[in-house]
Structures are given as structure tokens and as C-alpha cells.
Amino acid sequence: MFPKPKSVLAPNTYAYESEPMVKATGFREYDARWLFGKEINLMGIQALGMGLGTLIGELGQKKEIVTGHDFRSYSSSIKYALISGLLASGCKVHDIGLCMTPMAYFAQFELDVPCVAMVTASHNDNGWTGVKMGANRPLTFGPDEMTRLKEIVLDAAFATRGGGSYEFHDNFPARYIADLTKRPKLKRKLKAVVACGNGTAGAFAPQVMEAIGCEVIPLDTELDHSFPKYNPNPEDMKMLHAIRDAVLENKADLGLGFDGDGDRCGVVDSTGEEIFADKVGVMLARDMSAIHKDAHFVVDVKSTGLFVTDPVLQQQGARATYWKTGHSYMKRRTHELGALAGFEKSGHFFFNAPMGRGYDDGLISAIAVCEMLDRAAGKSLADLKNALPKTWSSPTMSPHCADEAKYGIVDSVVKHFEAARANGDKVAGQPIRDLVTVNGIRVTAQDGSWGLVRASSNKPELVVVVESPVSEQRMRDMFEAMDSVLRTHPEVGEYNQKI
Template sequence: MFPPPKPLLLPNTYAYESEPMVKPTGFREYDARWLFGKEINLMGVQALGMGLGTLIAELGQPKEIVTGHDFRGYSASIKYALIAGLMSSGCKVHDIGLAVTPMAYFAQFDLDVPCVAMVTASHNDNGWTGVKMGANRPLTFGPDEMGRLKEIVLNAQFASGAGSYVFHENYPARYIADLTKHAKLARKLKVVVACGNGTAGAFAPQVMEAIGCEVIPLDTELDHTFPKYNPNPEDMEMLHAIRDAVLQHKADLGLGFDGDGDRCGVVDDTGEEIFADKVGVMLARDMSAITPDAQFVVDVKSTGLFHTDPVLQAQGARTEYWKTGHSYMKRRTNELKALAGFEKSGHFFFNVPPGRGYDDGLVSAIAICEMLDRAPGKSMSDLKNALPKTWSSPTMSPHCDDETKYGVIDAVVKHFEAAQANGDKVAAQPIRDLVTVNGVRVTCEDGSWGLVRASSNKPELVVVVESPVSEARMHEMFEAVNVVLRRHPEVGAYNQTI
């Protein structure tokens, strides 16, 4: 019998090397994230694999799964521990080796395999590990599946069986061939391709060259110490590095990919970053011009332009605001048969064509280049400047422990619900609308809004503000939200602010 995992074991002890350790908070809303060595050990990862194999059988799926790993110094060992657990539960494992996350999603279709377990901490700092999982392509697990997986693993309710293992040699070539099978761009674009020394650096320059771009590589050498900055296209440090390269090389645009390649950030030809929700509006304009009355899904962190943009209104585009998180967005985009889903973090979900419903930073990058290709004589900044002006913050994340963050959010939601009921003003204006599908998004009478929610994958909260009126109003919304947060001592310092 495999023992139930312990929530904590001391490193460099007999128990640490002979018993599984799994901190319960690592089971998050739609994937799993732990600090490797401190919150999970290799035997704990093996227990996770056994639990996942057990859950796959419970869900009625064939016990067959694709797995790969990102470029961190410990990811390969974690993957093999996971594989050991999957095989001991009776799974046939298809190993595609070093990969970006969307390559594993692609392999589910390409190899006709129902399930996926990608070992990656995505954009989290070094020291983190995790697994993105699914058992019904192109969807990934949500709270129900993650809750049941947690129960199975922590209670050691494992099924046993005789699994098998297949390694697919040089699998990235199949993924790259699929991405680049379409006609090349008619327009020669000079593009900075930035990868922050993460996994996408092994593939992104080759893909962008193959579609006809002149590529300026930036930090594309693989280095799991991330010597320059963390590969996260929402972080201003990465965006500023892309800006500098765009200006130096007089590039048409800059594209930044996160650590596991499922997100893409954009800097225009003037060196200005375009937050992903605004890129989504530009893509929605382009796509709805080709497909009238198009349906889109966007997350609650995204700009209000999806509802107010006159071009989208004239083209009959319909947009629903939904929960933040790649699994939530993927599922809702699939349910509504939407043309695409856009998330402010840079996760974009394109249904057929041009995608298969999952998030892939390279599919997004190709769609952006094709949008420019369909706009002869116009630059990326021209397309950006054609949007109605709003002032938007980046995603800002104050620290808040996993054990307390949801309680804080519940209290913040109740605060703004009471303010609305009492007719209280926020940032000196009446509340026009509250959206509480995921944290709280409070919109004032002039359209300025602020969002507070709990991060689904880190011990943090998430704060975003926007105003269609002025930069000053954006700052006022931030202050109005922040003063409520500061009533809770559990909320710590921000990673970045406006």
C-alpha cells in the first residue's frame, strides 16, 4: 500500500526520502502548483500521478495520457515521478519530452489521446512546480475535478494497474509543422521574439521565421535560472526589455512568451506595450469583420471596450465576461461555441479555425501577424490607436497567503455589495454595476472600474483598474480599491503598482 501523503516533512531526513509529502493548498482551482522541496517531494509527485490515474478511470476515460515537461532544472525528475505514479495506476503514458504546454494539448489531438498532464509552473518564479491536467480535450480540469483529485491523493484512495510507457522522439517537429502549414505572410514583418530564457525559446523563433517573419531573438537561449527576468509577459520588466529591442531594431512589433508558451504579450512599433485585453479587442475587430455576429468570451479582468467599442457594435459582435483562469475561459468558450476567448493575462482561446480551443501563445502570435497582414499600410500602433482611448493598469498582485486569500475576497465582495445597497459612492461616484462571478468588479457611473479577485495559482490577490475618462480617474479607482484591501492585514505588498 502506498501511504497517505503528509502535509509537511523535514528535508534531509529519512522520512522525507521515504514518505510522500503534499501540501494540500497546492491543489488549486484548475491546476496544481507547489514549491518543490518545501511543499511537495518526489514521492508526493508520484502520489499525484497515482491519484490522477485513479481519477481518469472514475471519469470514464481510457487510461491513456500525454505528458511533457518545461525547461526548469527539476522538471524532468518531477515528470518521471509523475509517470511512475500514472503507470502504477494502469495508465499508458505518451511522453513527448521537453515541451511548451500547448504542444501537450496538441498531442492529445495528434496522437488521439484523451488525457494530458503537463509538468510546468508556467510563469511562476523558480522553485515552483506544477501540473496542468485534463481528461476531455481541449478542456482542462476545473474545481470539481481538482477537488476530487485532492481527496483521492490526500486519502491515498489509489487504484492499481499495469501501465505502459511510450516516448515520442523529436515530437516538437510535428507541432511546428502543424503551426506553420498555412500560407506565409504576404507582408514581411520584423518581429522581436522574446522568451525570457524559458521553454518557448526552443520553438518560437523557428515558428515565426517559418510563417515569413524576420526574427530578432531576445533571451531565447534556454536557461532555467532565468538570469534576466521571469518569463511573464504581464510583468513590466519583460515588456520593457521587449520595448528596448523593438526600438533598437526598428521592429514592426515585439512578441513575448511566458515560461510554458501558452501566453503571448505584445509591444507595438513605437515601443509601447499593449495589454493583452486590448490586443483581444483588436483581434475581435479583425475576426468579426470576417465573421459577422461573432461571439467572444473575455475574463473579468479585461477592458470594458468589448461592450462599448463602436466597431464591435457595428459588426454585431457579442461578448460575455467570464471567470478569470485558463480552464474557466477554455470551458466557456467551448460551451458557447465562441469564435475566440481572450484573457487579460494573455491566454487566448481560438476555436476552429485557427485553433482547437486551447490556449497557445504561438497560435496567438500567428493570429496577430495575420491581422497585420490583412491591414496593408497600417502599423501595430495604428491599429492600437484606432481603439477608443482608455487608461488601464497592468495586473497588480499583492501577497496574500493561500489559506486566507479567499476569506479576504469574500469580505471585499460583501463590502462593495453593501456599498451598492446603501447608495455609497466609490471613487466619488455612484456604483453603476457589480460583477461578482469571480471576485468583484465594481464599475462607476463614468465607466471607470476596478477588479479584485484571488489568484488561482499563487498566494496572491489580483487587482486591475481601468478608466475611459482619464489617467487620474484610473488612479482614483486604484486608491478606492486599495483602501478597502488595506483594512485586511493579511494583504501584503504588491509585485508592481501604477
């Protein structure tokens, strides 16, 4: 009988080396994230593999799974501990080695395998680990599956029967790269800075962008799991500013920044200005809806209001549905509605046919941006950006908040603004026009300025975003209005970045 996991074990003890440790808060809304060594140990990872194999059986799915790992010093050992648990639960494991997350999703289709378990902590700081999982391609787990997985693992309710098998697929990245690049080359020669923050995408992104016809200026593409300059996160201003400097120095047409596991892409234009991913989404939606009639897009609640107010999208008959933030939620909703694409402010983009297979892939997003420029009749990325109606938008700002406290605080913030609207109170000096509570709360004032507060799904943080179609000052007014409510809760700490 496999022992029941503990939430805490003292390091450098017999118990730490011989018992599974799994902190409950690591099971998040749609994937799993832990500080390795502090919140989970290798036996805990083995328990996770046994639990995942058990859940796959409960879901009635074929016990066959793709696995891979990102470039962190400990990811390979974590993957093999996970594999040992999957084998114990009777799974056939297809190992594709070091890879980006979208490469594992691609492998589900390429190898005709229903399930996936990708070992990655994405852009989280070094020290974190995690697993992105799914049992119904192209979808990944949501709250129901993650809650059941948590129950199985913490209760040690494993269905272990053995009989699993293992197959390693040699040089699998070549198959992925061939699939991405079997398209007509760009007619327009684009000079692109390709920035990877020393994350896993550095092994693959430059050659893919070269293969489609770009002149590539590599930036921080050497693999270094210590992330010596900045975290590979295209929402992080340090990364965006590094891309800006490289774009200006090399007189590049654009800069493309990939996160740690390659499923997101950030964009900088030829003037060195970062274009937040939701605005990139509007530009792509304009381009795609000009080609495809009655285009439907799904966008997350952190995203700009332009998806419903932009006159070009309205003229082209495009529709947009706002939905919960999070790659699993967005992927699922885009799939359910048969939307042409889904756009998330964090840079997760989900392209259905003909562009993609429904999962998030930063390289497909980068290719879509380059092909948009190829069709743009000589216009620059800055030209396309400046053609959008003007709004003032913040980056994603994240004040620290413990996992145990963050959801309760968001519930309190929701109740505060619901009561304010019921009482006729104003926000940032104006009446409340609308509240969206599908994921945290998005408060829109009478002039269209809005602010969002939600709980981060994968880190001990809250998420705050604000935007105004009126002025920068109105954007700042909305931030002060949201932040003043958060400051009534002492559990809310410092922001990672602020406007």
C-alpha cells in the same frame, strides 16, 4: 499499500526520502502548483500521478495520457515521478519530452489521446513546479476535478492495479511546428522581436515565426531555468520593457513575448509601447468579426470594457460574454458557447476553428496578430491600437496574500461593496453603476471606470486591475478606492507592481 501523504516533512530526514509529502494548498482551482522540496517531494509527485490515474478511471475516461515537461532543472525528474504513479494506476503514458504546454495539448489531438498531464509552473519563480491536467480535450480540469483529485491524493484512495505502459515519441516538436506553419506565408515582411525570458518557448518560437515569414530578432531565447534577467511573464513590466528596448533598437514592427510554458503571448508595438492583452483581444476581435459574421467572444472579468462598448464591434455584430478569470474557466466557457475565440487579460487566448482547436497557445496568438497586420493594408500595430477608443488601464497588480487567507479576504471585499451599493455609498466619488461577482468583484462607477479584486488561482496573491474610459486620474482614483479596502486587512502584503 502506498502511505498517506503528509503536509509537512523535515528535509534531510529518512521520512522525507521515504514518505510522500503533499501540501493541500497546491491543489488550486484549475491546476496544481507547489514549491518543490518545501511543499511537495518526489514521492508526493508519485502520489499525484496515482491519484490522477485513479480520477481518470472515475471519470470513465480511457486510461491513456500525454505528458511532457518544461525547462527547469528539476522538471524532468518530477515528470518521471509522475509517470511512475500513472503507470501504477494502469495508464498508458505517451511522453513527448521537453515541450511547451500547448504542444502537449496538440499531442492529445495528433496522437488521439484523451488525457494530458503537463509538468510546468509556467511563469512562476524558479523553485515552483506544477501540473496542468485534463481528461476531455481541449478542456483542462476545473474546481470539481481538482477538488476530487485532492481528496484522492490526500486520503491515499488510489486504485492501483498496474498494467500501465510507456511510449516515448521522438522529435515530437517537429510535428507541432509543421502543424502551426502549414498556412500561407505572410505577404508583408514583418520584423519581430521574439522574447522568451529564457523559458521553454525559446526552443521553438523563433523558428515558428521565421517559418510563417517574419524576420526574427531573438531576445533571451537561450534556455536558462534560473531566469537570469526576469521571469518569462508577458504581464511583467520588466519583460515588456526589455522587449520595448529591443523593438526600438532594431526598428522592429512588433515585439512578441512568450511566458515560461508558451501558452501566453504579450505584444509591444513599433513605438515600443506595450499593448495589454485585453486591448490586443479587442483588436483581434475587430479583425475576426470583420471576416466572420455574428462573432461571439468570451472575455475574462479582468479585461477592458471595450468588448461591449467599442462601436466597431457593435457595428460588425460582435457579441462578448464576460466570464471567470483562469485558463480552465475561459477554455471551458469558450467551448460551451461555441465562441469564435476567448481572450484573457493575462494573455491566454483560446481560438476555436478555423484558427485553432480551442486550447491556449501563445504561438497561435502570435500568428493571429501577424496575420491581422498582414490584412491591415499597411497600417502599423500602433495605428490599430490608436484606432481603439481611448481608455487608461493598469497592468495586473498582485499584492501578496497567503493561500489560506486570500479567498476569505475576497469574500469580505465582495460584501463591503455589496453593502456600499445597497446603502447608496459612492466609490471613488461616484455612485456604483454595476457589480459583477462571477469571480471576485468588479466594481463599475457611474462614469464607466472600474476596479477588480479577485484571488489568484495559482499563487499566494490577490489580483487587482483598474481601468477608466475618462482619464488616467480616474483610473488612479479607482485603484485608491480598491486598495483602501484591501488595506483594512493586515494579511494583504506588498504589490509585485503598482501604477
